[in-house]
Amino acid sequence: MAEGGQAAVAADEDVVGASQVRDLEKKVRELERLLGKKTMEVEILREALDTARAKKPTLPLVSWKADASR
Structure with a gap:
């Protein structure tokens, strides 16, 4: 988990919790x-x-068409 957090910070990405990921996947x-x-x-x-x-x-x-006989 620490490595994943460091990789996210190094990539300048937001770090979100696993429960939030599960909620978003469910949605x-x-x-x-x-x-x-x-x-x-x-x-x-x-x-x-x-x-x-x-x-x-x-x-x-x-x-x-108009009928002429009328």
């Missing part, structure tokens, strides 16, 4: 999990939207 894992969940939700919603668009009936085009 990173939680954020990665949430990101994965949101990514899956987006993919599911995109697939649902694509499916809905494919099933939506298309209406025939209507010609709005």
Whole structure:
């Protein structure tokens, strides 16, 4: 531990406790999990939207030309 502290000080880096490192690693894992969940939700919603668009009936085009006989 003393060697690690000396190396950090020599490299002009902050020295943090192991418990703080564990807490930050836990937070990173939680954020990665949430990101994965949101990514899956987006993919599911995109697939649902694509499916809905494919099933939506298309209406025939209507010609709005003026009828001369009227």
